[in-house]
Amino acid sequence: MKYLRRITGGALTAAVALAAGTACEPGSITEARDQLKRGGLRTLELTVVVTQDSVVIADFLPEGVDTVIGGISGVPIDRQTFIVPAVASFLVPVEFGGNAIDFGDFEDAIRDATINVAQARLVLTNDSAQQVVLSNVIVGVVELNPDGSVPLDGGGAPVYDTTATGVPRSVAVADPGSTVLTVPGNGTDTVDLDAALVVDGLVDLVLDGRRAAVVITGSGSGGGFPVTFLVGTMDLVVLLDLTLPGAGVELSSNTVQDGAELDAADAEQVAERVTKATFTATVVNGTPFAVDIDLAFLDGDLGDADLFALPGAVVIPRITLSGASVDAAGRVTDPATTTVTIELSGTQLQPLLREQFTSRSRISLRASAGSGGRAVVRPGDIVRLDARVAITIQAGENQ
Amino acid sequence: MRCFLALTVLLAGLAGAAHGQAVPERSQGARVDFGYRRTPTLRVDPFRHVMIPHWGFVFSVGARGVNNVLNFRDIGALIKINDEDSILVGDVLDVLGLVPRGLGIGGAAEGEGGFYLGGPLAGGLAIGLSAKGRGYGAFELDDDAIALLRDGNGARQEFTLGDSRGAGIASMEFGVHAVLRIGPVYSADGPRITLGAGARQVRPVVYGRVRSTIENGGRIAVTGDSIIAKIELESFYTPIDEFEASTAFGDRGSGIVADFLVRVEWPTNGLALEAMVANLGSVTVERVERRIFQLDVATTLLDSVIQALEDAEFVIRDTIDLDLTLPRIVRFGASVWANRILQLDISATLPVGGDFPRPFAVDVGSTWRFVRTLPLRVGLVLGDNQGVGFSGGIAIEGRTIFLQIAGQSLGGLFKQASGVAGRFELGLFF
Known part of the structure; x- marks a missing residue:
């Protein structure tokens, strides 16, 4: 019976260990991760719509305060x-x-x-x-x-x-x-x-x-x-019904937003895996304003800090949106269409993957050409935004 | 179907090969009792003990689990990462990369343990009583359901949940089985026929199931212009708190399932053919909570999808009594003696409906009896969503003691295996 116990006990222990996989643990975390991508890396592309929406001027005003007088x-x-x-x-x-x-x-x-x-x-x-x-x-x-x-x-x-x-x-x-x-x-x-x-x-x-x-x-x-x-x-x-200075007016604001809520290690790994993230937006601008946008973002809640002056902030190259065609009184006659493409690396994307990130936008607003700086906003003046993001990720491939 | 035809041809070949081969009178093959010639399987077999040619008790426990994605090295790697770091999004993507294209993710597990009391009566009749705990579980995640995360949407934009489903049940069983040996018929060397029948009262303890309810698994479309998701899942489960409040054997419902066996043996040439069906009937599980998960989104805003996913949850619809079909098992087997010490077996387990998805599987085995009462077994396992597996075992088939230890490495050997099965049986005879 002693041998019987040894045989059965050993077999059961081996079975349990095998079932748990503990007997098969690699020697290091690196080895373990290599095991999961043992077939090499595959490239995975995911394209998702971010927004396809129209924005009216009222969306930029405090809720419920917009009114219309004389159109x-x-x-x-x-x-x-x-x-x-x-x-x-x-x-x-x-x-x-x-x-x-x-x-x-x-x-x-x-x-x-x-x-x-x-x-x-x-x-x-x-x-x-x-x-x-x-x-x-x-x-x-x-x-x-x-x-x-x-x-x-x-x-x-x-x-x-x-x-x-x-x-x-x-x-x-x-x-x-x-x-x-x-x-x-x-x-x-x-x-x-x-x-x-x-x-x-x-x-x-x-x-x-x-x-x-x-x-x-x-x-x-x-x-x-x-x-x-x-x-x-x-x-x-x-x-x-405004007359803007020739140099335009500049608006700057900071926004603290929720990110993808990954922890630091997760975000770092995803950033390593992302080959690139391409944001593409087609903007149909139906307002009498031409816009230059500078955008910077950084991980965390940074209050009103000027991110453009902070080291480590991701600064997006300036985006320029053409203003709509206007008449002499600054009223929109034809919207203008601009296509914008922004390409970010995985590292640049990393701040967006954490709990929160702060973005600072610096917008330079100019009146569309042809009205002497005058811009009239009417309720029908809208901005149509069609934005998508394509992310290319590398992940383990089956053998 | 092709597998079935191949199996039929193989069986025919075995029968032909065995036709002219007699088992030498003093060979091990000739001296092994008919009950022990029926090679044990690691799969569900309600007749495994009633065939034993002695009166006594048998304690047995066995379990089997297999999947088609992760082998033990992978599982070990995940355990290592989880214990010493943490499993990250990239690791999950890597694991998804291991899912074989076109097959999706599948897994199954079953386990049983209990006691048997029985033995032969007069006139070739044997009877046995059993009390066991048993569990089945299986799931299939359709390839269409994971293709989006595995392959992205560069090449295709339409996905579904397909035939994704999963179910599991743990139950207590009380059974009575009998076999009747007839023969030899026609002549002294004629075939011996074994007829078996039995019934088990199954008392569910825990039950759970989830499945997609929209035809063809609903629709998930992800493009650069819009996101559409229309899916619905239905889950059934017996609440744990209620289970804990009830007794272990519960009044959770019951059902009777029946098992049948026909086996024909030609003792002089060592050929045996067998057909078995098990788990015929249904079981009622009472007070099953039914929940519905619905996601119906058609939007051009990513935020709307994120919000919809955050809001979506399983909502209790009602509590019902559910009739469920246990995994119906249909198994055909054949065995021959290749020489004085070697017995070859092949069996095919067919999927025949039921609430638990079970793929087609073939077991090919060999039993080596260098010593008559100490059979050594090695074999192969094919199909069963795991590719090729290997099995081995040893037994002691004594007059007063019966011991069997067997194991399987499924989908590969040892660390390369994607599944494992083990069985231990100990019998004491009067």
């Missing part, structure tokens, strides 16, 4: 409420904080461009039974003093912001066909005015991080006792 896309600014004392001489500052203005990805472009069209709507409500007449009403933009007060000249008039040529950013306001604003008793008066001059200044000041206000001045007829007050609201809409 032009626009961005509203948060409504502000104020009180107008209908006294002989009133000065009402309406401050717009940084939170009131959000142009999303267009922020830099709108700041650096000249706004050609902006609409302001004033609604004045009179809760008293007596009609109120406001005369010599002027709406202008000022940069507030550090204490929040309105800067005044020696005569007590506001010191308005000015254009580059010294023109004060202010406009007179009156009812159509009149020189005054008339608010009936227990009624309202609504006035729409072209406020591009005012709004362009306001936007520049606010986006530059300075305190700014729209100031309303004038004289009211309700100066008796008790004083009649009007409740007012101001709605501003910036329409995307």
Whole structure:
């Protein structure tokens, strides 16, 4: 029985060891990996669509804020409420904080461009039974003093912001066909005015991080006792009818994105195996902007760091997208098609394979040729993107 | 079909060769009991013990596992990588490269262990009772299902899950089998006929199955312009928590399966022909949880596919009682004595439906009896999704003790093998 136990025990042990494969382990990890590709390497090509989609300008704006006036896309600014004392001489500052203005990805472009069209709507409500007449009403933009007060000249008039040529950013306001604003008793008066001059200044000041206000001045007829007050609201809409500087405007932003979520060793091995990854995109640009794109990315969450200046960042050669053909007013007449090909090596691809990567895009936006720098964005202006990636990988081949 | 024809020709050849050959009276061949002349197989054989010509107990355990992709060197390499580093995406791609084109990935395993009590009665009748635990498992991943990751989509863009499926069951079995030996008929040297029949009550313990339910395995199309995936998988399994709460033998359902055997032997020339069918009938598995996995995507956005894959999961549809068919086994065998000490065997195990995919397989064996009670066995295994395998074994066929140790190296020898089988049997006779 002793021999029987030896024989059976040995056989069972051998069988278990064989079944587990432990008896067949190679001497090193390198040997083990060579074993799995014992037949040599095969080349595997995988082509996958990344996106085939249309992008409208609204996709670049904060969600839900896009509007259309007169066929032009626009961005509203948060409504502000104020009180107008209908006294002989009133000065009402309406401050717009940084939170009131959000142009999303267009922020830099709108700041650096000249706004050609902006609409302001004033609604004045009179809760008293007596009609109120406001005369010599002027709406202008000022940069507030550090204490929040309105800067005044020696005569007590506001010191308005000015254009580059010294023109004060202010406009007179009156009812159509009149020189005054008339608010009936227990009624309202609504006035729409072209406020591009005012709004362009306001936007520049606010986006530059300075305190700014729209100031309303004038004289009211309700100066008796008790004083009649009007409740007012101001709605501003910036329409995307812009004049861009000849050199264009530059937008830079960092985005932290999820990668393929491979661990370091996995990513390194995949990078070694990838012969090349070719991104091909056909872009049909239906916007009045020509675009130069510089792109860099690097592994990890790097906040707002300038990746172009960081060693080790993968920098993609500049991509240039032609702008659509436009008329003299900057309106799109024919979209332009550009095909872009970017080829990355496995090593360059490696940052995209980890948990997160930061990409920095530096976009130079220029108005399409032929409009003198003017660009008008309409809701139908779209960018159609047809992008695919082809990855060539080497992997073990069967014998 | 070609394999079957080839086997038929081979059997005919063996029969012809044996026709004129008598087993010498004092040779080992002539002295071996009829029960032991029936060469044991490492496959399922419900009649293996009831043929033993003595009363007693037999404890037996056996297992068999094979796949068509990884050999033991590969498995060892994966274990090494997993233990000392980690299995990386590139390693998985390398393994996919080992999948033979056109065949996909296939694997099967079975195991059994238990006790037998029985022996011969009067008049050539033998009867045996058995209690065993048994498990079957098999899977097939269609070549179309893995071609995308193995070959990429440069040459082709359309893929399916094909006939991908997998199933496994572990059960307890209580059986009774009997064989009746008749003969010699016609003359003293005439053939002896053995008829066998038996039934087993099968009580499932754990069951699981998954399969593609859309015709032709659904559709997966990956191009540079779009991604389309319309697939549906259905899984059945008996929840483990419920299994743990129940008794080991469970009230998970039951079924009766039947086995039959016909064997004809010509003792003087050593020829034997045999046909066996096993696992006829079905088994009811109760309270099986059915789940559905659906993926229906047609998009031009890679992100949409990633999101759909993240959202897709097996969703419980219902809990049902399931009738399943165990692997039906049809086996034809033949054996001859080549000389005084050498017996040659060939058997073919045919796939005949059932819920577990089982490919065609042929076993060719030789039994060398330099000492009558100490047979040595070597042989070949063909088919069975593993190419060529080798088998060997040794046994002690004594009056009071029976011991058998046998093993197979499937798909190659030792480290080159892609499967292994082993069997140990110990009998004590009164």
